[in-house]
Amino acid sequence: MAHSSDIVLEVDGLSVDIATPGGTLHAVRDISFSVKRGETLCLVGESGCGKSMTSLAIMDLLPKAAKKTARRLAFAGEDLSRAGRSRINALRGNRMSMIFQEPMTALNPAYTIGNQLVEAYRLHKRASEAEARERAVFLLGKVGIANAAERLGQYPHQLSGGLRQRVMIAMALMCGPELLIADEPTTALDVTIQAQILRLLVDLQNELGIAMVLITHDLGIVARIADRVAVMYAGQIVEEGPTASLFNAPRHPYTQGLIACIPVPGRTEPGGRLGVIPGVVPSLVGEVRGCSFRDRCGKATPACLDAPPVRETADGHRWRCILENAA
Amino acid sequence: MIGYILKRLGLAVLVALAVSAIAFFLLRMSGDIAIAIAGEGARQEDIELVRRTYGLDRPLLVQYAEWLWNTLRGDFGTSIYFKTAVAPLVFAKLPTTLLLGVLSLGFALLVSIPLGVLAAVYANSWIDRLALAIAVVGQALPNFFFALLLVMLFSITLRWLPVSGSKTWAHFIMPTIALGYYVAPAFMRLIRAGMIEVLSADYIRTARAKGLPTRTVIFKHALRNAVVPVVALTAVQLGFLLGGSVVIETIFALDGLGYLAYQSITYKDFPVMQVIVLLLSVLYVLLTLAADIANAWLDPRIRVA
Ligand SMILES: Nc1ncnc2c1ncn2[C@@H]1O[C@H](COP(=O)(O)OP(=O)(O)OP(=O)(O)O)[C@@H](O)[C@H]1O
Ligand code: SF4
Ligand SMILES: [Mg+2]
Numbered sequence A: 001m002a003h004s005s006d007i008v009l010e011v012d013g014l015s016v017d018i019a020t021p022g023g024t025l026h027a028v029r030d031i032s033f034s035v036k037r038g039e040t041l042c043l044v045g046e047s048g049c050g051k052s053m054t055s056l057a058i059m060d061l062l063p064k065a066a067k068k069t070a071r072r073l074a075f076a077g078e079d080l081s082r083a084g085r086s087r088i089n090a091l092r093g094n095r096m097s098m099i100f101q102e103p104m105t106a107l108n109p110a111y112t113i114g115n116q117l118v119e120a121y122r123l124h125k126r127a128s129e130a131e132a133r134e135r136a137v138f139l140l141g142k143v144g145i146a147n148a149a150e151r152l153g154q155y156p157h158q159l160s161g162g163l164r165q166r167v168m169i170a171m172a173l174m175c176g177p178e179l180l181i182a183d184e185p186t187t188a189l190d191v192t193i194q195a196q197i198l199r200l201l202v203d204l205q206n207e208l209g210i211a212m213v214l215i216t217h218d219l220g221i222v223a224r225i226a227d228r229v230a231v232m233y234a235g236q237i238v239e240e241g242p243t244a245s246l247f248n249a250p251r252h253p254y255t256q257g258l259i260a261c262i263p264v265p266g267r268t269e270p271g272g273r274l275g276v277i278p279g280v281v282p283s284l285v286g287e288v289r290g291c292s293f294r295d296r297c298g299k300a301t302p303a304c305l306d307a308p309p310v311r312e313t314a315d316g317h318r319w320r321c322i323l324e325n326a327a
Numbered sequence B: 001m002i003g004y005i006l007k008r009l010g011l012a013v014l015v016a017l018a019v020s021a022i023a024f025f026l027l028r029m030s031g032d033i034a035i036a037i038a039g040e041g042a043r044q045e046d047i048e049l050v051r052r053t054y055g056l057d058r059p060l061l062v063q064y065a066e067w068l069w070n071t072l073r074g075d076f077g078t079s080i081y082f083k084t085a086v087a088p089l090v091f092a093k094l095p096t097t098l099l100l101g102v103l104s105l106g107f108a109l110l111v112s113i114p115l116g117v118l119a120a121v122y123a124n125s126w127i128d129r130l131a132l133a134i135a136v137v138g139q140a141l142p143n144f145f146f147a148l149l150l151v152m153l154f155s156i157t158l159r160w161l162p163v164s165g166s167k168t169w170a171h172f173i174m175p176t177i178a179l180g181y182y183v184a185p186a187f188m189r190l191i192r193a194g195m196i197e198v199l200s201a202d203y204i205r206t207a208r209a210k211g212l213p214t215r216t217v218i219f220k221h222a223l224r225n226a227v228v229p230v231v232a233l234t235a236v237q238l239g240f241l242l243g244g245s246v247v248i249e250t251i252f253a254l255d256g257l258g259y260l261a262y263q264s265i266t267y268k269d270f271p272v273m274q275v276i277v278l279l280l281s282v283l284y285v286l287l288t289l290a291a292d293i294a295n296a297w298l299d300p301r302i303r304v305a
Helices: A051-058 A085-091 A113-125 A129-142 A161-173 A191-208 A219-225 A243-248 A253-260 B002-030 B033-038 B044-053 B060-072 B086-121 B126-140 B143-157 B170-199 B202-209 B214-226 B228-251 B257-266 B270-298
Strands: A007-020 A023-036 A040-044 A066-069 A072-075 A096-099 A179-183 A211-215 A228-233 A236-242 A310-312 A318-320
Touching (some): A007 A051, A023 A051, A023 A211, A023 A228, A023 A236, A040 A051, A040 A219, A051 A066, A051 A179, A051 A211, A096 A161, A113 A161, A129 A161, A161 A179, A161 A191, A191 A211, A191 A219, A228 A243, A228 A253, A236 A243, B002 B060, B002 B270, B033 B044, B060 B270, B086 B126, B086 B214, B086 B228, B086 B270, B126 B170, B143 B228, B170 B214, B170 B228, B214 B228, B228 B270
Parallel strands (some): A040 A211, A040 A228, A096 A179, A179 A211
Antiparallel strands (some): A007 A023, A007 A072, A228 A236, A310 A318
16 A cells, blocks of 8 residues: 555646647646656557646646646645746756657757756755766766766767767756656657667666656557556546556557557567557547547447546556446 | 868958959049049149049059059058048047947847847737837937937937047947947847747757756856857948948047048048948958857857867
């Protein structure tokens, strides 16, 4: 039984609305989840389902046009939605940090790696330049960068995408965060580096007991490293549960479709189309009535025109569907 | 980098040559230098005598070649009006004009950087609109008119500042403002546009994600990147400033190159005009070169290739 103080991140009823010329886009709609110390929650779902907006909302980094609302958005028991700017600034980069989806552009081209690595540490830990550099070299070594001390003097354009992403990871870890949000940290990289970086993240997370939210498209990765999985569709979490339970007994037709798309060695035909569920995601502009997966769901009935209920099993497996067990 | 600089210097020499040639022919076609030397109302025989004595009856190309040859040897000729060597005359005025140029550039940057940053950070707010209004007025008002407004307010009504002359620092205040205000809007708009673009960059989000205070995000991470194109503009604007200084120095009787240019035009003092044009074009080309080098230096992608 987890003690409540183990809960690092608690999201309850989070919504993100984006003002667009065509009307309000409901990018994230009333989602709830929590992550415990040392736990990895994987957030999966198709492109555009609201994964990045969710993480940016948690970090208070949403673009200007986007507004968030939440019943509760708590970090280590403290409600962030009531925290002021300076309190947020004291937490982020320090006790909670984020790795962004875009490694090529997430570093400032005008400053050296060293300069950018040390600044959060110097600020939050009131450390000297020398101490901060020492810590940076240590972490660059940890993320597998050779000649770390020399790298400090280099500029982002001198590093490959894989190296930049490692630098971003080291940067996120500088202050020893309790919460790490990694938004598709490997998507932009080639496959071998992807595997290395993920292994690295998992090792570091186990070693440091970090609560991690990992966003990814890749269910293969999820199966290997997640403790819990949340499946997003059109701004909602449609299913969430322990990894084994979710993969062995997916309840929501969307999750079932996703899992059916995972290539299985021997079983999947080579060259077959992967990861594609027919149909298109509904527009998130304006009100979405009933089940948002309705148009693509093979099991839809007229009852799906009303908002489907949230169902839950004893092991904390939740899903949002009119069906008790769609399988 | 060295090779690049040498190439640019070579180009600079060519530009200066071309400008001096164009200026030479234009000036010669704009009036008869023999009349200017002989004086208004001189007799035709005297004019012809002057023409022959000074070799003005030879083809223009030959005269230009002679002028160029003399100039390259350091002989800049003699002023028709002042009757002294041109070189000391011109170089004595140079510091005043350079000082005015640097001061007004400094003033322009001092006004436009904070305004541009504010306008970008609070884009589309009343601050942005106010900054835009200031810029529009700056670009719409002819600078001589603005200068006269300043004189009316500060010299005539308030009696705070001297109207004309260049003896004390107080004499430089109004010319600096009048000239600087003239180029500030271009800087402001460039900084605003640059900042707006940079502020939505991914690395700004990274900086905010570190918990850095807003001022660090804006001044360290954003402005540093937004300011790069400004450096290139600085050279162009300094050129404008040198041109604008003819008007402003004349209005305030500031004893610089611009005022001298005005006088030499009035008195058809061709040798002086020719040297001023040459000097300004060399200055302008050097400034452009300096801006290019500074640009390369500011961008690590060029500097540390
Ligand atoms: N700046 C923006 N202005 C308007 N709409 C936006 C903006 N950013 C994102 N959106 C929209 O918000 C929705 C959610 O976007 P989000 O970036 O969270 O998706 P995602 O799940 O992270 O997708 P991906 O897997 O492609 O990264 C999308 O429909 C997207 O079109
Ligand atoms: S609620 Fe209906 S449409 Fe939605 S997933 Fe369940 S069965 Fe399909
Ligand atoms: Mg995303």
